[in-house]
Amino acid sequence: MIESLDPRVNRAAIELDNHIEPLSPLDQWETYEVFHQKKRGDQHMHVGIVHAANPEMALVFAKEQFGRRGLSANIWVVNTKHVFASTYEDADIFETTSEKIYREAGGYKVMDKINQYKKSQKA
Amino acid sequence: MYGNAYIDPNEVNKTHSVLADEDPKLLAEFEARIERGEKIEPKDWMPKEYRKQLIRMIEQHGHSEIIGALPEGTWITRAPGFKRKLALMAKVQDEVGHAQLLYSAAETLGKSREAMINDLITGKSKYSNVFNYPAFTWADACIIAWLIDAGAIINQVANAKGSYGPYCRALDRICTEESFHLKYGHDNVVTLATGTPVQRKMVQEALNRWWPPIMHFFGPSDKISSHTEILMKWKVKMATNDDMRQQFLNMYVPKIWDLGLTVPDANLKKNETTGKWEYTEPDWDEFKRVINGGGPCNAERLAVRRNAEERGRWVREALKAGQTAYVVPFA
Ligand SMILES: [Fe+2]
Ligand SMILES: [Fe+2]
Numbered sequence: 001m002i003e004s005l006d007p008r009v010n011r012a013a014i015e016l017d018n019h020i021e022p023l024s025p026l027d028q029w030e031t032y033e034v035f036h037q038k039k040r041g042d043q044h045m046h047v048g049i050v051h052a053a054n055p056e057m058a059l060v061f062a063k064e065q066f067g068r069r070g071l072s073a074n075i076w077v078v079n080t081k082h083v084f085a086s087t088y089e090d091a092d093i094f095e096t097t098s099e100k101i102y103r104e105a106g107g108y109k110v111m112d113k114i115n116q117y118k119k120s121q122k123a
Numbered sequence: 124m125y126g127n128a129y130i131d132p133n134e135v136n137k138t139h140s141v142l143a144d145e146d147p148k149l150l151a152e153f154e155a156r157i158e159r160g161e162k163i164e165p166k167d168w169m170p171k172e173y174r175k176q177l178i179r180m181i182e183q184h185g186h187s188e189i190i191g192a193l194p195e196g197t198w199i200t201r202a203p204g205f206k207r208k209l210a211l212m213a214k215v216q217d218e219v220g221h222a223q224l225l226y227s228a229a230e231t232l233g234k235s236r237e238a239m240i241n242d243l244i245t246g247k248s249k250y251s252n253v254f255n256y257p258a259f260t261w262a263d264a265c266i267i268a269w270l271i272d273a274g275a276i277i278n279q280v281a282n283a284k285g286s287y288g289p290y291c292r293a294l295d296r297i298c299t300e301e302s303f304h305l306k307y308g309h310d311n312v313v314t315l316a317t318g319t320p321v322q323r324k325m326v327q328e329a330l331n332r333w334w335p336p337i338m339h340f341f342g343p344s345d346k347i348s349s350h351t352e353i354l355m356k357w358k359v360k361m362a363t364n365d366d367m368r369q370q371f372l373n374m375y376v377p378k379i380w381d382l383g384l385t386v387p388d389a390n391l392k393k394n395e396t397t398g399k400w401e402y403t404e405p406d407w408d409e410f411k412r413v414i415n416g417g418g419p420c421n422a423e424r425l426a427v428r429r430n431a432e433e434r435g436r437w438v439r440e441a442l443k444a445g446q447t448a449y450v451v452p453f454a
Contacts, residue, residue, distance in 0.1 A: 002423050005257050006197040009427055016426050020244070020433045023237040027439055031227075048292070049227050051236060053442035065220055069300075088164055 032058035033083055035076040036066050044076055055079070141172035141353065157358055162288035165231035176359050177287055178232045185225035186243045186250035190424050191271075192218045194254055198264040210307050214268065217300045224293040231289045244429045246421075252410060253336040255418030262315055262322075262329035268308030270333065273375055274340045276301045277367050286358035309378075316382040323383075330379070331387045338388075338405040341368040372400040 002014045028051045035044035047066045052058035058077040067075060086093075101107035142150065149168050156163065163169060192215045199215065202208035226236050242248035253271055258264045279301065283294035315326035342364040345351045354360040362370075373393075379386060390403045413421070 002426055004197075004423060004427075005259065006193070007200050008196070009423070012427075012430060014426050014430045016422050018426055018429050018433070020429050022241040022245075023432065023436075025235065025237055026443070027436075028236045028240075029439070029443065031230075048224060048296070050223070053439070057442065064216075065223060068216070068220075088167055 029053045031080045032062070032077040033080055034058075034062040034066055035078070036062075036072065037074040038071045039073045042073070044074065049080065050077070052077075142170060145170050154356070157286045157356075162291060163286050164288045170357075172353070173357055173359065174232050176354055177290065178229055178234050180359065181225050181229040181232075181290055181293075182234065182239050182242070183249050183251075185222045185229060185239065186248055187254065188218045188222035188225060189243070189428070190250045190254045191267075193424055193427060194256070194258040194420070195264050195267055197258045198261050201261070203261060207311070211264070211268075214304050214307060217304065221293075221297050221300070224296060225290075228287075228289040228293045240432065244425055244432060246416065246425055249414060251340070252414050252418070253333075253340055254424065255413050255421045256332070256336050257420050259332065260325055260329060262312075262325040263332065265308060265311035265315060265326065266329045266333045268304055269312045270308070270330075270337055270375060271340065272301060272304040272308055274337060274367075274371050276305060277370050277374075278341070281361035281367065284358070285361055313382065316384055327384055330384055334387050335405060335409070337371075338368070338402070339407075339410045341365075341371070343407050343410065369400055372402070376400070 002009055002016055004010050030051070030053075031049045032052055032055065033049055034047050036047045037044045050058050050061040050065055052061055055077055058079075059075060062075050062077050063072075066072075150170060153163070153167075153169060153173075156167075163173075195211065195218070196215050199208065199211055202211050226239055229239060230236055239248065243250070253267075258267060276298065279294050279298050283291050283298060285291055285294075312326060315322040345364050351360060351363065355363075372391075376386060376391065376393075388403050390401060393400050412418075416422075
């Protein structure tokens with residue numbers, strides 16, 4: 001029996017050579033992706049995962065793990081197997097996005113034209 | 124706590140030809156990405172050695188958080204005052220939460236949490252050596268919270284700038300919480316050091332006990348290991364053990380002296396010419412002996428873990444049963 005400095009350990013009456021069967025696969029259940037919203041109006045943000053046996057339990061763990069200090073308004077959990085994601089190998093599909101300046105406000109320089117027009121009117 | 128990036132002392136002298144069978148083109152792209160300061164994400168191609176060392180390191184870090192909760196938890200039931208009890212419970216919960224974050228990061232590299240727990244409870248995986256020592260008094264728990272956490276922060280802040288995305292994200296969350304641990308620990312040590320002669324004596328004795336493990340904390344000098352070189356190039360390891368130890372001494376020895384406490388090393392002083400701290404070389408044989416199972420608490424720590432896993436097993440099983448759907452019998 002362990003004689004510990006920790007009274008909790010002594011109360012648990014633990015044998016030192018308490019060999020146990022190894023944990024089998026899924027002993028720690030599945031994983032859930034956690035999305036956390038700090039306050040109303042904010043986007044939910046992915047913050048990490050928890051292991052849980054079901055969605056309700058995932059919410060409880062997510063609250064403990066990601067909501068125990070600071071602001072929290074709302075949490076979503078999604079079973080990892082239900083997340084459908086793009087791959088980093090295909091990241092080139094985003095490569096030309098920044099070239100498409102016609103999609104940006106900055107792609108339109110009206111002041112140049114206006115100033116030129118005003119100048120021509122004065123002449 | 125307690126990112127301890129030391130290379131297993133049993134492995135230091137193995138010379139690996141770790142890159143022999145890696146595709147040179149993929150390797151070059153991988154290294155260029157790291158060189159550019161980009162992160163590696165779980166499904167990216169990575170050298171086998173990178174994956175292996177990261178799993179080892181993150182897993183070991185996770186185990187250290189879990190086991191570290193034991194010496195500190197020793198004093199929860201007898202913390203002096205309700206506020207300190209609440210704070211200590213909050214800190215210990217944080218440490219266990221850190222383990223969850225780290226295990227998750229290691230899982231993304233392909234090792235299941237069950238496998239990690241199995242390797243911990245059979246003694247196959249290591250954890251930070253400091254937790255194989257007992258917390259004799261409340262003051263020991265205070266010294267742990269201040270100085271072991273301080274050491275861990277130096278390590279974790281460095282590793283948070285590493286190359287592996289999930290580890291960095293976990294460390295960013297962890298470091299935020301560590302700042303509370305450090306302040307909490309410092310506050311407790313200051314209370315004792317500025318208190319009655321009995322309290323001062325108590326905290327000085329705890330510091331004396333913990334100084335050798337603290338000096339061991341960053342691991343043996345590894346500047347000469349080629350192993351370290353490639354891990355630093357891949358930003359798995361962000362600073363040498365000696366550099367982190369120097370940084371720790373530089374930040375905390377003056378704070379210890381400020382309180383009129385002494386460090387039990389007559390050779391400890393800052394060399395004003397080199398700017399480096401000089402100290403008695405820690406006893407690395409003791410370090411190796413303890414890490415290999417010979418410390419005062421190794422057996423207890425693992426027995427307590429096994430006990431927790433075993434007594435919780437039926438609960439985990441019972442919860443799983445809720446997932447199975449009821450089907451009406453055929454006949
Ligand atoms: Fe921690
Ligand atoms: Fe901590």
